[in-house]
Amino acid sequence: MAINKKKTPEVNAGSMADIAFLLLIFFLVATTMNVDSGINRTLPPWVDEEQQDAPPIKERNILKVFVSAYDQLMVQGEQIHISELKDKAKEFMLNPYDDPNLPEKEVVENDILGSHVVSKGVISLKADRSTTYNTYVMVQNELSRAFNEIRDELSIEKFGKPVAELTDDQRKAVNEAIKLSISEAEPRDLGAK
C-alpha cells in the first residue's frame, strides 16, 4: 500500500544541543558546588534558672579554658598560645602519670573494645561576648583535634589501625568510649570592646 511505503521522516536533532546547553546553564546558575563542612557539637539541654543545681564536679576533673575579649587564651589560670592547647587538653584527658591534680580515670569493660580507661575529665570552655568567632572556632578545633588524637591512639592500641580505617561498629565504640566532654558555660561579659 502507499502508506506502508512512506518512510517516517527523521526527527531533526539539530536543536538537541541547544536544549542541553540551556539546561546546563540553568543548573550552573541555580546550584552550588560547595560541600558543607563544619565542627559538630551538641549543646546541653535547656535548664530553667531555678533548678540549676548540677551535681558538683571535683576541681581536678575540670580543665578551665577561657577565651578573652582580646582573643587571648587562658587555661587553668595561665595564658598560653593556641598551639599549646591541644597538648594541654590531651595531657588533661589522658593523665598519663596518674597525677593527683589531673582527672580521675576508671576502667570500663566493653564488648568490642575489651577493657579500656575512661577519664572523668570535663573541659569547660568559656568565651567572652566580645571574642571573635574565628578564635572561638580555632579553640573548638584544637579541642576536637585533641579528642581525635586520643581516639586514634585508643584505636591503634585496640585494633592496630587509626579510626578512619575502622568499621562502623568499631568507630562507634571508640567514639562512645572517648566522649567529647566539652562543657560550654554561659558566656561572661567582661571587657566589652
Added chain:
Amino acid sequence: MAVIKKKGGKEVPPISTASLPDVIFMILFFFMVSTTMREVDLLVIFKAPEATEVQKMEKKSLVSYIYIGPPTLAQQAKWGTSPRIQLNDSYRSAAEIGEFIASERDKLDEADRNSMTTCIKADRDTKMGIITDVKQELRRANALKISYAAAKSQGY
C-alpha cells in the same frame, strides 16, 4: 565555497556535530549530580573560619541553616554594618529562632526529627555575643545538634 574549491580543489568534509548533544548532556548530568540547589540568597557577608577537624554534613535534608554576619553591601544602606542573623530570606532577631526551628522541624519526618542539625554559618569576624544568643535560643528550642560551618584548612 567557491573560493576554497578553486584553491584546494578537494572539499573538507564538515565536522559532525551529532555527538555534541551527548557531550553536553554528560556535562549536564555531572553538574546535576555533584551540585546542590541554592536555597537562599545570602543577605550577609559570610567568610567561614578555617579549621582542620571538620566533618562533612551527612544529610542535607536534615540541616537547617542560620547565617550570621554583616549585611551585604546592597543592604548596608538600610541595615547598617553590624552583624545580623539571617533565617530563610530575611533578617531576623535571635528571639525568632525558636519559631524558625519549629517550622524546620515540622518539615521533617517524625523519625528524622531527633537527628536534625542546625548549621551556624557565621562570619569569622563576628563577635561571640550574637552567636551565644543564637546558641541559647537553640537550646531553648531543643535543637541541640549544631555544627559550626568551617572550611577545611591545613592548620596554622
